Amino acid sequence: MDITYFGHSCLYVESEGKKVIIDPFLSGNPASGVSPKDIEVDAVLLTHAHDDHFGDSIEIAMTNNCPIVAVFELAMHCIRLGARAHAMNIGGAHTMEGFRIKFTKAFHGSSLREGDRYLYAGQPAGILLTSGGTTIYHAGDTSLFGDMKLIGEMNDIALAALPIGDNYTMGPEDAVYAAQWLRTKRVIPLHYDTFPVIRQDANRFAAMLGERDIECYPLKSKETITI
Numbered sequence: 001m002d003i004t005y006f007g008h009s010c011l012y013v014e015s016e017g018k019k020v021i022i023d024p025f026l027s028g029n030p031a032s033g034v035s036p037k038d039i040e041v042d043a044v045l046l047t048h049a050h051d052d053h054f055g056d057s058i059e060i061a062m063t064n065n066c067p068i069v070a071v072f073e074l075a076m077h078c079i080r081l082g083a084r085a086h087a088m089n090i091g092g093a094h095t096m097e098g099f100r101i102k103f104t105k106a107f108h109g110s111s112l113r114e115g116d117r118y119l120y121a122g123q124p125a126g127i128l129l130t131s132g133g134t135t136i137y138h139a140g141d142t143s144l145f146g147d148m149k150l151i152g153e154m155n156d157i158a159l160a161a162l163p164i165g166d167n168y169t170m171g172p173e174d175a176v177y178a179a180q181w182l183r184t185k186r187v188i189p190l191h192y193d194t195f196p197v198i199r200q201d202a203n204r205f206a207a208m209l210g211e212r213d214i215e216c217y218p219l220k221s222k223e224t225i226t227i
Helices: 057-064 072-082 148-152 172-181 203-210
Strands: 002-005 013-016 016-023 043-045 066-073 084-090 093-096 100-105 111-114 117-120 125-131 134-138 157-163 186-190 224-226
Touching: 013 125, 013 134, 016 072, 016 125, 043 057, 057 066, 057 072, 066 072, 072 084, 084 093, 157 172, 172 186, 172 203, 186 203
Parallel strands: 016 043, 043 066, 066 084, 134 157, 157 186
Antiparallel strands: 002 013, 002 224, 013 016, 093 100, 100 125, 111 117, 125 134
């Protein structure tokens, strides 16, 4: 499984010839260095509806004639905008395009901005993504929560992608607990440095994980790791 980071919380995952992208905030994030028109995928996966995650989902899905996978309310919004969508909800799993996708809970918000209004867009989620016998966990935007222990107990998580920005999500100290509770040995930090309020020292986070024998990959945009 090859995992490429495209900045903020966006991961591009390729396994056994199939490709998915999670939370494609590209054109709105100058640090991504990637144009949505250059993305080729079999599905778009969304953790929630905030602009810095929903991003270029519609353009990518319509260009690739592929589905957006999201919680029910957000999936219906995508359909209204002209995209194909597959609706799921928290705790549910579905296999498509060579991947098993399971949504977990996340403690955050999820809303769509229309003008000066913010509209409810269903529950936020984390994603357990499995292909070729390998499972990764994209936590989405979330605080630390006790059920991460259960997620780690029930799944063999090869890598966890965790937010560390603080303010809107858990910060580095809580993310260290999350990594331990998830029983993973590899972590990609997400959702940091994009805006001033979420500036973090990823090397310090990596050092804290290293003290607990957990590898950390503070990737630059367009860098790839293979697990």
